[in-house]
Amino acid sequence: MEKKRPLILITNDDGYLAKGINSLIDSVKDLGDILVVAPDGPRSGMSSAITSLQPLRAHLLKDTPEFKLYTCTGTPVDCVKLGINELAERKPDIVLSGINHGSNAAVAVLYSGTMGAAMEGAVFKVPSIGFSLLDHSVNADFSATSKYIKLLTKQVLNNGLPNGTCLNVNIPKGNNIEGIKVCRQTSGQWVGEFIKSKDGANKQIYWLTGEFANDEPHDENTDEWALAHNYVSVVSIKVDMTNHKHLEEIKDWEKLV
Amino acid sequence: MEKKRPLILITNDDGYLAKGINSLIDSVKDLGDILVVAPDGPRSGMSSAITSLQPLRAHLLKDTPEFKLYTCTGTPVDCVKLGINELAERKPDIVLSGINHGSNAAVAVLYSGTMGAAMEGAVFKVPSIGFSLLDHSVNADFSATSKYIKLLTKQVLNNGLPNGTCLNVNIPKGNNIEGIKVCRQTSGQWVGEFIKSKDGANKQIYWLTGEFANDEPHDENTDEWALAHNYVSVVSIKVDMTNHKHLEEIKDWEKLV
Numbered sequence A, B: 001m002e003k004k005r006p007l008i009l010i011t012n013d014d015g016y017l018a019k020g021i022n023s024l025i026d027s028v029k030d031l032g033d034i035l036v037v038a039p040d041g042p043r044s045g046m047s048s049a050i051t052s053l054q055p056l057r058a059h060l061l062k063d064t065p066e067f068k069l070y071t072c073t074g075t076p077v078d079c080v081k082l083g084i085n086e087l088a089e090r091k092p093d094i095v096l097s098g099i100n101h102g103s104n105a106a107v108a109v110l111y112s113g114t115m116g117a118a119m120e121g122a123v124f125k126v127p128s129i130g131f132s133l134l135d136h137s138v139n140a141d142f143s144a145t146s147k148y149i150k151l152l153t154k155q156v157l158n159n160g161l162p163n164g165t166c167l168n169v170n171i172p173k174g175n176n177i178e179g180i181k182v183c184r185q186t187s188g189q190w191v192g193e194f195i196k197s198k199d200g201a202n203k204q205i206y207w208l209t210g211e212f213a214n215d216e217p218h219d220e221n222t223d224e225w226a227l228a229h230n231y232v233s234v235v236s237i238k239v240d241m242t243n244h245k246h247l248e249e250i251k252d253w254e255k256l257v
Helices: A019-028 A076-087 A113-123 A146-159 A223-228 A244-249 A251-256 B019-028 B076-087 B113-123 B146-159 B223-228 B244-249 B251-256
Strands: A007-011 A033-039 A058-063 A067-072 A094-101 A128-133 A165-171 A179-183 A188-191 A194-198 A204-208 A211-214 A231-238 B007-011 B033-039 B058-063 B067-072 B094-101 B128-133 B165-171 B179-183 B188-191 B194-198 B204-208 B211-214 B231-238
Touching (some): A007 A076, A019 A033, A019 A094, A067 A076, A076 A113, A076 B194, A076 B204, A094 A146, A113 A165, A113 A231, A128 A146, A146 B251, A165 A223, A179 A223, A179 B251, A194 B076, A231 B244, A244 A251, A251 B146, A251 B179, B007 B019, B019 B033, B019 B094, B019 B146, B033 B076, B067 B076, B076 B113, B094 B146, B113 B128, B113 B165, B113 B231, B146 B165, B179 B223, B223 B231, B244 B251
Parallel strands (some): A007 A033, A007 A094, A033 A067, A094 A128, A128 A165, A179 A231, B007 B033, B033 B067, B094 B128, B128 B165, B179 B231
Antiparallel strands (some): A058 A067, A188 A211, A194 A204, B058 B067, B165 B231, B194 B204
């Protein structure tokens, strides 16, 4: 019996028409059969949001033995859930999300729909990777990403990932990439987050904006350091968010009642 | 100079009219000044989603020196960001989120708007707690929760939490609570997630549903075990999602290029 090619489930948060997801598809289409289940429009900043109060719809736009493309009305996580539970003919061997137009390094991993989808793959115990390019523009140049995407996708297909773990891969802008750094999530937060403005009826509105304030700009083990020095950052991300050390410190709170 | 009372920022994901948030306010109003910034309607399952493509609006509905209530058009995380950055007159001493109508134990922490808001407090280095009751009903009975909410809020106000850490507190339904268990996030996933149905035009739709399949039902250190045995579960949650152990295992991937 012929061995089946790997099934690669692909999604993103910028929608199926984005340049990034089409670049991702081009980079990995020779590595396996492709099932795309992607939002029908932009879903940036959706984190791991799920849709429960509205129904979901999926539309099959392309259908060949090696390549299927569904659009979905839901969030990136909805796309992964619908893809694995309902649309895939067999369990995917890997979930790839992106390529996001813009960074998902540091604390952006919390807000990112791209990474929400990758984490959802990890919840299903499917090895998963989220890819992002540090360029927000619609016409971002993804040409330098393909080499790293192929390499990391092959590594994960061959070696797997621990259960409940996915990779957050960010790629610097431009063609002068120094290599890969395996690193940790940078500590920091966004500051100056709102621009105040008025709507058409002269009422107060707030637009989310801001910039990242890095708590540890000189730490070579962080993803922000790697990216600032033109390395591809590879952070291993767990869906188990337990702070085990702190649990020990507060164990005696059980005796308060 | 008289010492100011603690400022308690309160939000939720069920909206400002929900019974749960009003029960939370009642439980802690004697512990400090209250600033509520809550969604103007239901935002369940919003995770750490943020609103960047639409403007945010806030409406001041109640305004006394000890108690202010704003509704917000955004997500739970938007409420925390807007509250801390724009609406609070000083930095909050604690962020409380909930009481959610329904469990946020185990992997639900990833999808929960209640916990998204608590994690956002942790990003701002403000000690934060998300509270949930294991009862989805609109008219859930919150009477047994007050004792535990007061106790844990006082503990955190007095002792703080490590930076980037918040608590995920789930409370069993009913009045026979055995006590508190400090425990870790249970491993598992949701299964049987979709009900297929037809819309008014006879087109295929999918409704998200399903039930939690516990990977470790007999492990006494997990939050699902605590709740199944009628304990309040207290899980310490980190916004740094790095899998440090796995980083070491893949460090040599740096040499692939």
